[in-house]
Amino acid sequence: MGSRIVSTGRAVPPTCISNRDLERRLDTSHEWICSRTGIIRRHVLRDGESLVDFAAEASRQALQRAGMEAGDLDAIVAGTVSSEYAFPSFACQVQRALGAPTVPALDVAAACSGFVYALAVADGIMRAGDWRRALVVGADALSTMVNWRDRSTAVLFGDGAGAVVMVSEPGPRGVLKSILRSSGEMWDLLSVRATGQRGAIDAASVRDPRDAIQMRGPELFRIAVKSMEDVTREVAEGAGVSLNDISLVVPHQANLRIINAMMERLGIDQEKVFTNIDRYGNTSAASVPIALDEAVEANRLQSNDLVLINACGGGLTWGANLVRW
Ligand code: ACO
Numbered sequence: 521m522g523s524r525i526v527s528t529g530r531a532v533p534p535t536c537i538s539n540r541d542l543e544r545r546l547d548t549s550h551e552w553i554c555s556r557t558g559i560i561r562r563h564v565l566r567d568g569e570s571l572v573d574f575a576a577e578a579s580r581q582a583l584q585r586a587g588m589e590a591g592d593l594d595a596i597v598a599g600t601v602s603s604e605y606a607f608p609s610f611a612c613q614v615q616r617a618l619g620a621p622t623v624p625a626l627d628v629a630a631a632c633s634g635f636v637y638a639l640a641v642a643d644g645i646m647r648a649g650d651w652r653r654a655l656v657v658g659a660d661a662l663s664t665m666v667n668w669r670d671r672s673t674a675v676l677f678g679d680g681a682g683a684v685v686m687v688s689e690p691g692p693r694g695v696l697k698s699i700l701r702s703s704g705e706m707w708d709l710l711s712v713r714a715t716g717q718r719g720a721i722d723a724a725s726v727r728d729p730r731d732a733i734q735m736r737g738p739e740l741f742r743i744a745v746k747s748m749e750d751v752t753r754e755v756a757e758g759a760g761v762s763l764n765d766i767s768l769v770v771p772h773q774a775n776l777r778i779i780n781a782m783m784e785r786l787g788i789d790q791e792k793v794f795t796n797i798d799r800y801g802n803t804s805a806a807s808v809p810i811a812l813d814e815a816v817e818a819n820r821l822q823s824n825d826l827v828l829i830n831a832c833g834g835g836l837t838w839g840a841n842l843v844r845w
Contacts, residue, residue, distance in 0.1 A: 682809025
């Protein structure tokens with residue numbers, strides 16, 4: 521018995537910051553940001569807003585489209601590194617916001633790979649037969665973790681949430697295979713200390729730069745391209761499918777140049793990739809489920825299509841899910 525994604529949803533904070541807005545705060549330019557990253561604008565949390573509210577909104581949409589209520593769920597899994605609380609977990613906070621019953625709710629912390637990891641965890645437990653209906657959320661607010669005076673990181677991130685409902689189902693459709701990889705050895709390519717402090721763009725106090733996101737961008741760029749390429753080949757080979765059979769690649773949206781380079785190395789037609797980084801920036805674990813929801817809306821996903829999801833992020837972590845839609 522496998523598991524199938526039956527519906528999707530997304531929600532982002534209303535505050536939208538363009539590259540031109542950033543030009544007024546930082547020594548940067550729309551041209552630099554756009555040409556080096558593909559980002560044009562991003563949605564960010566304001567001081568006092570809660571990411572849980574957006575995750576709950578994305579979840580309600582997915583539940584409604586699945587024809588379900590929170591009471592129908594057997595589990596909630598959240599891919600996130602942005603909980604305002606060390607405990608309760610983010611998933612428990614979403615559970616409360618939805619009014620879901622006393623089913624297991626747990627977080628999976630894998631930074632930008634959070635959704636890929638959470639989907640694999642939920643699929644694995646569903647295959648074991650314990651859950652029949654699971655809500656999988658990807659949500660992050662990395663804009664609250666940057667030093668808003670550091671142009672090399674402040675321009676990259678946006679906030680938001682996406683959600684999918686998974687149902688256990690026999691037959692050929694659903695998650696065919698997932699492969700997850702980590703390398704703690706490379707932890708310091710991308711990190712942020714857990715201080716409990718938040719630093720929204722409009723916050724009165726500026727985050728201590730030592731407690732903001734630390735990133736070795738160019739090294740990360742090279743590793744992201746190679747790791748996402750390698751894990752994609754591995755998952756396709758493991759599932760016994762050819763890369764040519766993939767209908768749509770929905771990658772983590774970190775940098776348009778990373779995505780383009782990965783697609784080129786894989787030899788997959790650039791028309792087969794879904795990107796929306798121009799409008800959201802890097803939303804970490806939220807990027808894949810937001811992109812899936814938009815791909816559904818744009819009619820880019822048909823029943824039985826072979827969909828490849830992949831990501832790379834802090835940890836380092838990386839992974840891929842191959843899904844028969
Ligand atoms: N505006 C203008 N100039 C800038 C900016 C900015 N916002 N940021 C950096 N620069 C300058 C640098 O200071 C440098 O100037 P110098 O040559 O005078 O020293 C110059 O631009 C080039 O800097 P690089 O860091 O070499 O630029 P690069 O082309 O590598 O792009 C970037 C930087 C966009 C961060 C890229 O390395 C990248 O995307 N890396 C991956 C990072 C990433 O995606 N992180 C997210 C999480 S991990 C993941 O999701 C995969």
